Amino acid sequence: MSFLTLDHVSHHYFSKNSFTKALNNISLNVKEGEFVALLGPSGCGKSTLLSIIAGIIRQTEGNVFLQGKAIGESEMDIGYMLQQDYLFPWKTIIDNTLLGPKINKINTMELKDKAVQLLDEVGLRDVSKKYPNELSGGMRQRVALVRTLINDPKILLLDEPFSALDYQTKLNLEDLVADLLKSYHKTAVLVTHDIGEAIAMSDRIVMMNANPGSIAKVYDVPIELRNEVPFMVRRHPKFQILFDKIWDELEAKGSDKKAVEISYE
């Protein structure tokens, strides 16, 4: 059964002088516990699609359902992790992780133990009383991950969450995120430009076309790779085969195509 359903989703951006067709007729079913990556040339609508799934923007056409319910009925169902951590500098790490529930008027006393446990799981128990500026970029992203998981969201939306990190930190975080999501049996959609990251972390990879954004191809990641931690996936012979296939496909699409933009001027 489909956990997340995208049913003929299209999106147009309208501004005073122009109209951009960002997404055209996207249909996709994501199973519970599945990890799906969205990959494609710049401007193909990956972030737009993620914002629609998050309920931040409303699609122009089509429907999006999470467990059969239209998106937007409960914000708490969705966890969002971005390239920037958006931690509040004047709040301690533990208070930052509890901010979402606090805003939603949930009793944070009950969630404190869970926050401590999650901080422990990401190796940050000792810094819970510190402030964000005392932490490295990788540590801050781990706090952002805890903040996302504290609400126990049904689905995690990851918009290039590792792209601002150095390579080694990024690989370590990929392993950590994959491990945590697997142990909590979370469903996730990742937007990335990094083919290796998409293969290392995902069960399926959705390759998108630009101009306008649509689904070009869906790759099933071989089971041998899905059973490994991301770091080890990169060493598997099947990794390189899939990498080359996707690379050739992306090269063929070109990397700088813009979506259809019609100016009214």
Ligand SMILES: Nc1ncnc2c1ncn2[C@@H]1O[C@H](COP(=O)(O)OP(=O)(O)OP(=O)(O)O)[C@@H](O)[C@H]1O
């Ligand atoms: N708020 C907006 N108003 C008008 N057009 C927009 C807006 N946001 C995005 N677009 C356009 O919609 C198209 C898809 O943009 P989007 O950011 O979703 O693509 P993307 O695949 O995430 O790009 P990138 O990989 O470069 O981050 C682009 O042509 C972009 O210019």
